Amino acid sequence: MSKKVFDTYSKYYDLLYRDKDYAAEADYICRAVKDFIPGAKTLLDLGSGTGKHDEEFSRRGYQTTGVELSEMMHREALRNRDKLKGSGKYPEYKNADIRKINLRKKFDVIVSLFHVINYQTENEDLNLTFRNVNRHLEPNGVFMFDFWYGPAVLHEKPLKRLKIIKDEHLKIKRRTTPFLKINENKVDVKFNVSVKNKDTGKELTFEETHSMRYLFIPEIELLLGNNGMKLVHYEEWMTGKKLTEKSWSAFAAAKLK
Ligand SMILES: C[S@@+](CC[C@H](N)C(=O)[O-])C[C@H]1O[C@@H](n2cnc3c(N)ncnc32)[C@H](O)[C@@H]1O
Known part of the structure; x- marks a missing residue:
């Protein structure tokens, strides 16, 4: 990593x-x-x-x-x-x-x-x-x-998800898009995150991909x-x-x- x-x-x-x-x-x-x-x-x-x-x-x-x-x-x-x-x-x-x-x-x-x-x-x-x-x-x-656990990842398959979290200042939306790389025993998990500051109204967006090896x-x-x-x-x-x-x-x- x-x-x-x-x-x-x-x-x-x-x-x-x-x-x-x-x-x-x-x-x-x-x-x-x-x-x-x-x-x-x-x-x-x-x-x-x-x-x-x-x-x-x-x-x-x-x-x-x-x-x-x-x-x-x-x-x-x-x-x-x-x-x-x-x-x-x-x-x-x-x-x-x-x-x-x-x-x-x-x-x-x-x-x-x-x-x-x-x-x-x-x-x-x-x-x-x-x-x-x-x-x-x-x-x-x-x-x-x-x-x-590899058998569960292959059986259940990674899914797209949306998580929304708020506190008094921020609202965070995280979209997760997984890409299964079946011959490498890996899932590339792409996070698209938007962070809205409720006080200023400003919004920050960023993307990170986390590569995960199932075992x-x-x-x-x-x-x-x-x-x-x-x-x-x-x-x-x-x-x-x-x-x-x-x-x-x-x-x-x-x-x-
Ligand atoms: C999902 S987070 C878990 C953090 C913490 N253990 C927890 O339970 O909240 C995975 C963490 O592993 C760290 N990490 C991954 N590979 C590493 C490495 N080779 N050496 C040190 N830290 C590593 C990442 O930077 C990240 O902070």
Whole structure:
């Protein structure tokens, strides 16, 4: 993924996803952490965006570090962190590429949430990311991520969508047009966004295309295996149900071999 992809989008990201229940997602992850590695203290979040999960992990007592490629998303995370002042532990943030960063320390838990792994669209991107996870994971640590589950993407097919979000100052309309690239296991998701400022009447429009790689269990096993890890669990994201051709969002957990 290029550094520029989330640039304009970053300003509106938190508003566009204000209904996303980051607290419930953090609870779901923390329950899994307790199963896999009770007593875990340190947590690395790869592709941490504006830091919404990290606030929740810090609040639950984890010493949290987030790594984010987009400078603009990273800046939003720092701004969000400033608002937490006085409320206990704070996450640490690095503006860097999860495929390359070397923090020279290891973590009990590594997470990568809200489709970050799908943004690693080439085999080499996935290999570098998983290799880097291996480098940063404590020997008994756990790596957990969510991803678009290939069988469901092909069965359900990505659809055009319209999302409208308002607050007291802005009205945002986001049109999503997906292009399925069936031989590349990718969907190019084109966002056409218009942002109307209700105070000034001015309207800004912009377009971003996010390329997403959907994944299948055997290739995840292979990619993890090539990078010294093994898949230890997978299920439907947030429900814990068995994966089916209707489970668009999946959850996976891996450990070192
Ligand atoms: C959909 S957002 C999710 C952000 C955050 N995890 C959340 O749950 O709100 C995907 C994020 O992954 C980041 N990302 C994608 N590829 C990356 C890479 N190679 N290194 C670091 N960050 C990356 C993007 O910049 C973007 O902020």
